[in-house]
Amino acid sequence: xxxxxxxxxxxxxxxxxxxxxxxxxxxxxxxxxxxxxxxxxxxxxxxxxxxxxxxxxxxxxxxxxxxxxxxxxxxxxxxxxxxxxxxxxxxxxxxxxxxxxxxxxx
Numbered sequence: 001x002x003x004x005x006x007x008x009x010x011x012x013x014x015x016x017x018x019x020x021x022x023x024x025x026x027x028x029x030x031x032x033x034x035x036x037x038x039x040x041x042x043x044x045x046x047x048x049x050x051x052x053x054x055x056x057x058x059x060x061x062x063x064x065x066x067x068x069x070x071x072x073x074x075x076x077x078x079x080x081x082x083x084x085x086x087x088x089x090x091x092x093x094x095x096x097x098x099x100x101x102x103x104x105x106x
Contacts, residue, residue, distance in 0.1 A: 001053075003062045004104040010049040010063065011097040020093070021045045022086045026052070046085045046093055063100075070099035 001009070014020040021027050025048030026036040034041050036048035037055065044052060050063045064081065071079045074096060075088070085093050 002104075002106055003066060004101060004106055006050070006053050006063045007066060007097065007101045007104055010046075010053045011094070011101065013044050013049040013052060014046065014090075014093065014097075017090050019043050020090050021048065022089075024048070046081050046097070066100040066104050067096060070096045070103070074099055 019042060021043040022045055024033040025045055026034050026038070026041040027043040028034040028038070028040045029042050031043070036044055036051040041048075041052065046067060047064065050061060050067070054061055054063060067081045071081050071084045075084060075092075079088075081096070084096050
């Protein structure tokens with residue numbers, strides 16, 4: 001899939017507040033931390049959603065870089081994906097994803 005398609009798929013994982021997580025990459029239904037790749041993962045932070053979609057644990061993935069650029073563009077140079085996700089909450093996180101999707105190559 002393309003970077004944009006991966007970002008769209010990742011955003012879909014966290015679009016519902018019930019499947020949006022903070023503080024850990026992913027949680028199971030019991031709300032305990034779990035690998036985003038685990039079949040029981042049902043709740044994801046932004047980076048966990050990317051990990052789930054792209055199936056590789058690399059911080060240099062272009063999808064993560066696109067989110068990092070979006071975080072800085074929307075909130076300033078001191079913000080990164082984790083700060084937006086964990087400190088600013090669901091709405092700000094979805095705006096970050098939307099920005100990344102809008103500016104991603106096809």
